[in-house]
Amino acid sequence: MYFEIIGEIEEIETIAIGGKIRDIMRLQRHFGTARWRKLKGFAMVKLQNDRMRKAELHWYEAHGIGRKKMKIKRFLD
Numbered sequence: 001m002y003f004e005i006i007g008e009i010e011e012i013e014t015i016a017i018g019g020k021i022r023d024i025m026r027l028q029r030h031f032g033t034a035r036w037r038k039l040k041g042f043a044m045v046k047l048q049n050d051r052m053r054k055a056e057l058h059w060y061e062a063h064g065i066g067r068k069k070m071k072i073k074r075f076l077d
Contacts, residue, residue, distance in 0.1 A: 002048050003072060009041035009057065027060055027068070034062035045072065053077055 016038040018024065027036050038060055045055045054077050059070035 003045045003055075005057075006044040006046050006052065009043040012039055012041040014038070015040055015058070021060070023060075027062075031062070031065050031068055034065050036060055036062045040073070042076065 014037055018036060021027070021036055021038050024036060028034075038058065040056060040058045042054065042056055044052055045057075046052050053075050055075050056073045057070055058073045060068045062068075
């Protein structure tokens with residue numbers, strides 16, 4: 001699903017770090033070895049059909065690599 005983040009991500013919270021991440025081996029293989037974290041937060045998103053909705057987002061992030069594999073977990077409105 002394609003979407004665009006509108007504004008800032010709020011209430012960012014760490015879900016898992018390093019070995020506690022299920023996909024840690026895939027992340028390291030595709031993007032490199034780093035201190036990976038799985039995070040969640042809330043933001044307004046613009047969907048493909050131009051609708052704007054508030055959503056809970058999940059993504060992986062590592063220092064020097066940035067945000068990867070961002071997805072909408074659920075809509076809040």
